[in-house]
Amino acid sequence: QSALTQPASVSGSPGQSITISCTGTSSDVGGYNYVSWYQQHPGKARKLMIYEVSNRPSGVSDRFSGSKSGNTASLTISGLKAEDEADYYCTSYTSSSTVYVFGTGTKVSVL
Amino acid sequence: QVQLQESGPGLVKPSETLSLTCTVSGGSFNSYYWSWIRQPPGKGLEWIGYIYYSGSTNYNPSLKSRVTMSIDTSKNQFSLNLSSVTAADTAVYYCARESMLGNYFDYWGQGTLVTVSS
Numbered sequence: 497q498s499a500l501t502q503p504a505s506v507s508g509s510p511g512q513s514i515t516i517s518c519t520g521t522s523s524d525v526g527g528y529n530y531v532s533w534y535q536q537h538p539g540k541a542r543k544l545m546i547y548e549v550s551n552r553p554s555g556v557s558d559r560f561s562g563s564k565s566g567n568t569a570s571l572t573i574s575g576l577k578a579e580d581e582a583d584y585y586c587t588s589y590t591s592s593s594t595v596y597v598f599g600t601g602t603k604v605s606v607l
Numbered sequence: 608q609v610q611l612q613e614s615g616p617g618l619v620k621p622s623e624t625l626s627l628t629c630t631v632s633g634g635s636f637n638s639y640y641w642s643w644i645r646q647p648p649g650k651g652l653e654w655i656g657y658i659y660y661s662g663s664t665n666y667n668p669s670l671k672s673r674v675t676m677s678i679d680t681s682k683n684q685f686s687l688n689l690s691s692v693t694a695a696d697t698a699v700y701y702c703a704r705e706s707m708l709g710n711y712f713d714y715w716g717q718g719t720l721v722t723v724s725s
Binding site: 585598 | 611642644651652653654657665667668669701703706708710711712713714715716717718
């Protein structure tokens with residue numbers, strides 16, 4: 497299965513906004529509104545940050561927002577904080593028999 | 608708060624069967640799909656398959672011939688067996704819960720590294 501393409505790293509200063517892209521195909525990202533985003537701190541379990549492209553679970557800061565255009569989904573973190581430094585992964589439902597396809601992961605650094 | 612915890616041997620010999628269990632606490636076990644996902648060192652995540660609380664399963668076609676999943680609702684546990692392992696099966700294995708709405712995972716375990724080596 498082909499992975500969703502994410503930038504390896506993105507960085508920003510506290511207070512800034514950053515955007516992480518997640519590029520797939522019309523069989524996954526572009527074909528369904530089932531893109532989700534996860535945050536992972538070292539040694540911790542992945543945490544759901546966004547589901548169905550742009551929905552935030554209860555308890556997730558509104559500094560996190562999601563969107564999609566064509567075959568590319570995006571996660572934007574506004575008002576960047578030191579605690580946002582983590583790895584971020586996107587996931588999409590896919591029409592292939594593998595059901596889910598995952599992003600390559602992006603390391604966010606807060607300068 | 609729902610928590611998932613993987614457990615099992617960290618080292619498995621080639622040609623043997625890898626066996627892992629995921630224990631779920633803090634939430635309902637029924638009416639959910641429970642998945643296994645893995646990530647080989649330096650590579651991307653791969654969905655292995657899921658099992659519904661009723662016992663029905665769906666496996667990744669690339670692994671289907673070697674995968675068996677089972678569930679024990681009385682213990683809030685589900686398990687993964689992967690047979691005839693090779694070095695290519697060395698990975699961090701995660702268990703995760705698929706949201707009741709479907710099509711995304713709302714809770715993950717921390718993951719456990721399984722190394723295939725003699």
